[in-house]
Amino acid sequence: MRHVFFGIAYVVAVVASLSVVYAGTLVAVVWPSIGIAVWWTVTCKRWRVFVAVSAFVFLVPPLYLSLIQDISLTSWILVGLSHLVAGPAIGPLVLLFEKFRWIEPENRGGGRLFPSIARIHLPRHVYRLLIASLVVIPVSKAFTLLAIVLSGDGISVTIYLSLILRDLAGVIAIAGAGIAIASAVVRNISVAAWREFAGVLTATMVLLLLIFIYGDNLPIAYLAMLPLYWSATRLPVILAVIHGVFTTGIATIFVLWVGTGPFSVLENDPLAQASAIQLFIVICVLLSLVVSTTVQQHSALVAELEALAATIPDALLVINRSGKVFPVNDVAHNLVVKDSQGDYEMRQLKEIDGVLLEESTRPDNRALRGETVEAMLLELVDDPDDSSRSERRFYSVSASPLYLQGETEAGHALILYHDSTDEYWAMRQLQHAHDDARYLFENAPQGVATLDDSGRILQANRALGELIGVPARELQGRRLDEFITEKELQEQITAALAEPGELIHADRYVNAVDGVRRRVALTFRTTTGEDTAPGPVLVNAVDITERQRLHELVSYLADHDALTGLVNRRCFEVEFRKIYSHGDNERSDGALLLIDLDNFKTVNDVLGHHVGDELLVDFAGLLRECVRSTDIVGRLGGDEFVIVLPDTDRTGATATGARIVEAVQQNMASRPDVLRRVTASVGIVMFSEARSRGVDPFILADQLLYEAKGSGRNRFAVLTPGREGEQSSLSQLTRSHIENILQRGALTLELQPILEVSTGEIAFAEGLARINPAEISVTTGEFIAAVERAGLGPELDMYVIRQGIQLLVELRRVRPDFRLSLNVSAQSCGADEVCALISAEVEKHGVAPGALILELTETAPLKDVEAARRFQRTLADHGVVFALDDFGAGFDPYRYLKQLDFRMLKIAGEFIEGMVDNSVDRSIVHSIMCLAQDEGMVTVAEFVSSEDILREVTHLGITYAQGYHIGRSVPLAEFIATYLTTSKNHEEEE
Structure with missing residues (x-):
């Protein structure tokens, strides 16, 4: 639809252009078809459309001309070329000026071919359009002159210049104005602007009537530009350009159809009159176009800067060499004071340590000397008359010089105050936290160090130095492994790096420089920073030597009888089960011996517990002497002892039992009083016999022990194949008997x-x-x-x-x-x-x-x-x-x-x-x-x-x-x- 409209408008303009030609000349006041051709072509989005429009622009003028008069084919082509060069060729030339290339790559799929002139944002676009017209139109008019020569008419420089000015007026008045109106930024025009536009339009009409009806002096025509300046500086671009086109249109009508006004004095010289009107048209439209777009750009820029300054949380100020201060945004008013004359001046500043800042070192004065000041942390001096300020405020002040056009020295300085009070106190807290952390690190009672990924010490505290025997500062750069006697720590360091935040444990022996071997509990942990990259490995070293010694003592006491030093029941049962199950797997035999001291209670009752304890210690020594080093001797409690003989047969077990009974008898025979009556009873069970009966060997040995006691004590009893022994009370405790007792x-x-x-x-x-x-x-x-x-x-x-x-x-x-x-x-x-x-x-x-x-x-x-x-x-x-x-x-x-x-x-x-x-x-x-x-x-x-x-x-x-x-x-x-x-x-x- 757009191209149809432009096509119709172009045809009408061609007809109208030819109808306003001065009689007897080849010159018209304006040639609107060229302006429409330029405007039409710059709206094209694709090359093929551009080519089609160019062809249409080329064909219409010679076709119409051939309808109203006879022209040769050569003249026909030259007329078409004249319109083709003057119209569609301007767009590519402007593009050449702007980019030095013919097409925007990113617009290949559907953007405009001529984005630089499709929207006129700045006056320079109007200038480029004007320059392109001045380059292209003279070339196109050369084709027109050639056609005139071929038709037999005479030509002159005046005619050539008049033709150029004619087409230039058409481009400026039609193409320039049309593009400016179509690309105007402000489209939602207020009612007040419309009212003002109506008023200035009425005033222009009255002024034109006065000028063109009653005036006969040519310069008076330019008084019509006064209202144009008003609208260009106060109204939106659309209204300003319309005003310019309206003014030129009314003036042209008055000259051509009414025949009055200042231009009528040149009616005897049509070429001079046409040139004067064309210059009037160009100047009027350019005035409206350039001034309005300039004012619009300036207003938009000012509005953007004001909006930007209003949204900036920092205070923005400008100061000149005379010391006059201009607050740019509302925040800036809090940082200035008024002098006696009502002008703003900067408030005093001081260093964060409270020292008043000298005038020569103030950021604004340094900027006026041409320096750039960045983030200078200062404190604002409180106004003694301002009771609203109850806390200290710190600002990060930046300043830069401002050079206006033509200045060799900065006449102004731009000052930016950023309120850094919260950041200042946060940094102070962070510094305190850092100092506290450093103090805790240095004075921690445990050894603390940071390691790199290879285990090299980056930092170490005093406690670690004392633990190793090397001053902490001398540990830096050395590997922690140097002081470890066991395997290296790289495995733990790698694990800590692989799992940041996880606690990795390791216990190692450390050989201190003083020769002391210490047991140390090490823990490793890696933390991550804000960039999530793992930081250094933090290692804690705790001296657990005494704890280890106590643990070993407790473990020993947990496994051994405190009185005799033999293994206790717990330890013995564990070791026995290992041997018994191993013997079952290896099909080797062994024996279990339960030993009880006869008449031991009498010793305690008559001689006291201390004598009984001494007797138990002596008896434990006797048992050790009666067995091999591979045998296990334990105390189950009281006067009850146990021996396991691995890898032995019945003969060896019987010999050991007899040796125990005889050793106790001989040892006690020489002792006085009731000690002489102390003997030993032994119950002996072979592993093989217990397995064959499916009975726990302890139960069988217990039965045999009581059997030996029941047979008179001071003897041993052995369970032999096919023999169950005498039935003592304990031997009656079979599984079924126990169940009956419970029932x-x-x-x-x-x-x-x-x-x-x-x-x-x-x-x-x-x-x-x-x-x-x-x-x-x-x-x-x-x-x-x-x-x-x-x-x-x-x-x-x-x-x-x-x-x-x-x-x-x-x-x-x-x-x-x-x-x-x-x-x-x-x-x-x-x-x-x-x-x-x-x-x-x-x-x-x-x-x-x-x-x-x-x-x-x-x-x-x-x-x-x-x-x-x-x-x-x-x-x-x-x-x-x-x-x-x-x-x-x-x-x-x-x-x-x-x-x-x-x-x-x-x-x-x-x-x-x-x-x-x-x-x-x-x-x-x-x-x-x-x-x-x-x-x-x-x-x-x-x-x-x-x-x-x-x-x-x-x-x-x-x-x-x-x-x-x-x-x-x-x-x-x-x-x-x-x-x-x-x-x-x-x-x-x-």
Whole structure:
């Protein structure tokens, strides 16, 4: 549709152009067809459209001319070429001036071919259009003159110049004005602008009437430009250009059709008159076009700068050499003060240390001298008359010189104040934090260093230097591996770099320069910076030499009997199971020997425990002498010892048993009094015999030991093939016999009181199983050991739990807050049937949370840790509390603590009994107390048998005490009468 409109307009313009030619001449006042051709071609978007439009521009004028007069083919072509060169050729030439290339690459798919003139933004585009017209139009008019010559008419320079001016007027008045109107930035014209436009248009019409009707002096015609300047400086470009075109159009009408006005004085010289009118048209349109676009650009630029300055949070000011200040935005008014004459002046500044800034060093004065000042941190001097400022303000001040056109020295300076108060205080806090971190780093009690990815020390603190024996500053640049006696640390460093934030642990021995070998716990961690790149490796070094020594001591004491130095029950059972299972795999035989000292109790009763202890130590030495270095000798407790003989046959085992019996007899024969009566009884079981019977060798050895004692002591008994031996009481404890005893209810529970040390009150009790002597002539301990060896621990535990919860119900009737603890073996911890029974009994009897405590006795390792955890979690949901019994004397107390969750720790009695006289026992108990406190557990001291032990327990801060000094185990009725009724009466009295 656009091209149709331009095509029609072009045809009409060609007809109109030829109709306004002065009679007898070849000159017209204006040639609008050229202007339309230029405007049309610069709107083309593709080359093929441009070519089509050019062809149309070429064909229409000669076709119309041939219709109204006869012209030769040559003249026909020359007329077409004249219009083609004067019209479509201007656009490419402007493009040549602008870019020196013909087409914008990015516009190949549909943008304009002539983007530089398709929208007139600046006056320079008008100038380029004018220059291109002055270059192209003279060339095109050469074709016109050639056509005139061929037609036989005369030509002159005046005609040539008049033709050029004619086409130039058409390009400026039509193409320039049209493009400017189409590309104007301001399109939403206000009502006020329309009113002003109507007024200035009316004034122009009146002025033109006065000039062209009554005036006859040519210069008077240029008075019509006064209203044009008004509209160009005040109205939008569209209205200003329309005003210019309107003015030239009315003036042309007055001259050509009315024949009046200043230009009529030249009516005798048509060429001069045409040239004068054409110059008038060009000047009027250029005035409107150039001035209006310039003003529009300036206004838009000012508006943009004002909007930009208003949105900048920083204060922007301009200062001249006379010291006059111009605040650019609102923020800037806060940084200036008014002098007595009402002019703005800069406020005083000072350094951040409070020193007043000298005038010569002020940023504005430096900028006026031609310097550029960047981010100078200064403090604003408070105005003593301004009470609104209650805090210090810091500014980052930048200044740059401003050179106006023609100035060799800066006449102005641009000042930018950025409020850096928050940043200043943040930096101060950051500096303080950095100083604090540095202080902590340097004075940390532990060794701290940063390493690069190769393990080289970047920084080290004083504690690390003291640990290694080298000044910290001399450690920089050295590898930490230089002081490590074991394998290198690169593996840990690589792991820390691969997983930033993860803590990597390693324990190493460090050879200090002073020759001391220290055990050090190392931790490695890498942090990431803001760029997410891993930073240096931070390493912490803690001297754990003493802790390691204590740990080794505790580990040794946990595995060895404190009195004899032999391995204890826990360690022996572990080693024995390894040998026994290994022997089964390798099909090699071995023997287990259980040894018991006869008449040992008499020694303790008559001569005292110290003599008994000496006897046990001597006996341990005798046992070591009677066995090989590869054999294992252990003490199970009291006067009961055990030996395992790997890789031996029946003959070797029998010889060892006989050697032990004879050595004890000979050693004791020379001793006085009751010591002479001390002998040894030994039970010997071959591994092969135990395997063939499918019975635990400990059970068989136990039976044979009692058989030897029953046969008169001072002898050994060996289980031989096909021989079961005599039936002692313990030997009757087969699996079926034990099951029958449990089913008959031959076990009863007695209650032993447990004292809360801080209050002196009986807080809870422990239920202890007691066997009925009428059932079998063995002790309860022997019976329970036999039960566990037979694998019937869960059955025994379920029997005890049923009775215990019934007792708990009775106890809480007397005292509602009373609690009861019951023992559970490692075999039961994780057993689904035991867990189900406890849950059911707790719900059945409505046991309150925390009232039932289960003591886990670590007599054997947990076979299924995850099952044990499920067992504990399930019962904890029912309010059951777990305690770890005999801590330090069982299978592996530390592993139990790590694997399960306990709220109570019962310290093994062997450490409690000895801590009054033995510093090692006291240290062990103290370390256990510290462990319990760190983990939030309460503690119970077992075997509190004297007032001295109770005082030591109180001193150490142990929570509860249990033992014969507190009270022995008694039946339920006696317990209530002795401990609960008295306590209840006491509470009522209070």
